[in-house]
Amino acid sequence: MQQSDFDQFSQILNATADLYGKKMSDMALALWWNAMQQYDLAAVRDGLSRHMQNPDSGQFMPKPADVIKFIGGSTQDAALLAWAKVDRAVRSVGTYQTVVFDDPIIHAVVSDMGGWVSLGSKTEDEWPFVAREFENRYRGYRTQGGAQEYPRVLVGMYETQNSRNGFMTEPPVMIGDAGAAKQVLSGGSDKPRIGFSRMETADYQEIIEPVRRIA
Incomplete structure (x- = not known):
């Protein structure tokens, strides 16, 4: 997620906490954000939804690890569909x-x-x-x-x-x-994913000469 997703992320977390009769403190929200920031917002929303629908653990307020477990499944599902x-x-x-x-x-x-x-x-x-x-x-x-x-x-x-x-x-x-x-x-872009360029001789000599003197 990007910083621009934080407001929507916090709304989702606060709504989830309300559903379980809990209150989400600013500190707890910050900890959630740090734990979940590597995932995209859609995956987090999907992971929360899967947790809430789970008959074994869905009656308890989720922790980040609970959501991450379901995100792993959702990304695997998406990867399988994409490969198909x-x-x-x-x-x-x-x-x-x-x-x-x-x-x-x-x-x-x-x-x-x-x-x-x-x-x-x-x-x-x-x-x-x-x-x-x-x-x-x-x-x-x-x-x-x-x-x-x-x-x-x-x-x-x-x-x-x-x-x-x-x-x-x-x-x-x-x-x-x-x-x-x-x-x-x-x-999309027409640019190469990895750019290539040749270093100028003078720049190369400036970098390598001190190394040669030490050697």
Whole structure:
């Protein structure tokens, strides 16, 4: 969560405390915030809801650990659903086509794993390991509050070849909810995830010369 989420977070916690006949002090709210800040607000809300609906522990006011336990399940569920969407797209649309998913985290994870074309080069024997890596990376992004930067599109082989040869590229294939996919497209970036630049010789010499003298 971001600092801008604090007011809404405190409202949710105070409402939860009211439900259990408790009062949330400023100190308790600060402790909750420190414990839960690494998660996104939607996941916290979902974790609280799952706790309250649990027949074994839901009658007791939750502690941060109770909510975190359910958040782990919710992020796993989200990761499995996201992977199912990617798996279907690879098998039905293929990685020759440029695609846009309706979830920016999918774009970030696929990019981190080498890109859309690279994903399509994996064998069936490799596929379970690819799925596990995807799910772990996806859960990591979810617990950090989502993907702050991600590629606008996942470029397929056709677009790569057409761009190299100076040909026009076709619009991407939208995967999932078309409206959400358009938002992902407009909110993404064309910049490389990792930038590269060469250091100037003078700067390099200025840094390395004292090290050489000591050696």
